Amino acid sequence: MHAGATYLYAGGMDTLNDLLSPAPIDPGLYIVSTPIGNLEDVTLRALRILRDANAIACEDTRTTLRLVQRYGLCRTLLPYHEHNARQALPGILRRLADGEAVALVSDAGTPLVSDPGYRLVEAALDAGHPVIPIPGPSAMLAGLVAAGLPTDRFFFAGFLPNRQAARRAALEELAAIPGTLVFYESPGRAADTLADIAAVLGDRPACLARELTKRFEEWRRGAAAELAAGAEAEPPRGECVIMVGPPSAESQAVALADIDTMLRAALAHDSVRDAAAAVAEATGQKRRQVYARALELAKALAEPPDP
Ligand code: SAM
Numbered sequence: 001m002h003a004g005a006t007y008l009y010a011g012g013m014d015t016l017n018d019l020l021s022p023a024p025i026d027p028g029l030y031i032v033s034t035p036i037g038n039l040e041d042v043t044l045r046a047l048r049i050l051r052d053a054n055a056i057a058c059e060d061t062r063t064t065l066r067l068v069q070r071y072g073l074c075r076t077l078l079p080y081h082e083h084n085a086r087q088a089l090p091g092i093l094r095r096l097a098d099g100e101a102v103a104l105v106s107d108a109g110t111p112l113v114s115d116p117g118y119r120l121v122e123a124a125l126d127a128g129h130p131v132i133p134i135p136g137p138s139a140m141l142a143g144l145v146a147a148g149l150p151t152d153r154f155f156f157a158g159f160l161p162n163r164q165a166a167r168r169a170a171l172e173e174l175a176a177i178p179g180t181l182v183f184y185e186s187p188g189r190a191a192d193t194l195a196d197i198a199a200v201l202g203d204r205p206a207c208l209a210r211e212l213t214k215r216f217e218e219w220r221r222g223a224a225a226e227l228a229a230g231a232e233a234e235p236p237r238g239e240c241v242i243m244v245g246p247p248s249a250e251s252q253a254v255a256l257a258d259i260d261t262m263l264r265a266a267l268a269h270d271s272v273r274d275a276a277a278a279v280a281e282a283t284g285q286k287r288r289q290v291y292a293r294a295l296e297l298a299k300a301l302a303e304p305p306d307p
Helices: 003-009 044-052 061-071 085-097 118-126 139-146 164-174 187-201 224-233 249-267 272-283 287-302
Strands: 028-032 055-058 077-079 101-104 131-134 154-159 180-185 205-210 218-223 240-244
Touching: 028 044, 028 085, 028 118, 044 061, 044 101, 044 131, 055 061, 055 085, 061 077, 077 085, 085 101, 085 118, 118 131, 139 180, 139 205, 139 240, 154 164, 164 187, 180 187, 187 205, 187 224, 187 240, 205 224, 218 224, 249 272, 249 287, 272 287
Parallel strands: 028 101, 028 131, 055 077, 055 101, 154 180
Antiparallel strands: 180 240, 205 218, 205 240
16 A cells, blocks of 8 residues: 555544534634535535634525535525625624624635625725635636646636627737636627637637536537537537637737837837837737837837948
């Protein structure tokens, strides 16, 4: 037997109850990740916190009750969702001020990731309360790690706008990002979104991950246009994450050439500072980098041509 395994089991296998034995829980706001489908995807620490907290603030009490009943967790559920956040906030802050431990969960995955909670975290920190993350599932990371796309740099863009013009404008803003893009999407819009991705970002490698951790989990990998055609022919049902690979080196080189052209045009009538600011704004590139390039171009333009 492997030495590590011998050591691990030397004292006999821990039961779930041993693993979850009562441990004092400090007061504070706990941001607890919960399953995105499969109820087994919950950490021991999450279960202990959700069992021992004084209250659980949750989006939909019916959804959270399923987890509570399955594992015998705290039954004091406080509704906290986007429509009542303002009214519910003072009550939760009062509990924290009274020294309680309050857990925040969302319907699925990690709270605050395209889900409510940011205002609560901000208010808790402002009031001097500890905020403690209890990490676990999130559809964004579950999708990313098995998509087969680069993971060294990625940009989580959440939900794209519903209307096509706004969606395409949002995609244009993201086009130059040198990393994998990750989107959440409702099944009804996946085909339209993939078509816009192919039209605006070009035919990059992409992946659609559907119903992650659930019975009908499905992966569709291929060029964005292929996935768009597939989604049109056979619309994906259930929740999905869409991922798109980074721009190719050639298209990035073209983008840099475009920046030079825009800078030269702007430098014809603007100062270096104004030209750089305008081009950085229009392209979404870092202001400092565009300014450095504008300085180089302005210097070259000012030098007399070789005789
Ligand atoms: N906070 C959650 C998280 O950490 O993943 C996300 C909440 S957001 C309101 C819901 C979206 O997440 C869905 O529309 C879908 O895009 C994605 N999602 C959630 N569960 C999923 C699953 N099991 N499979 C694929 N996508 C999922």
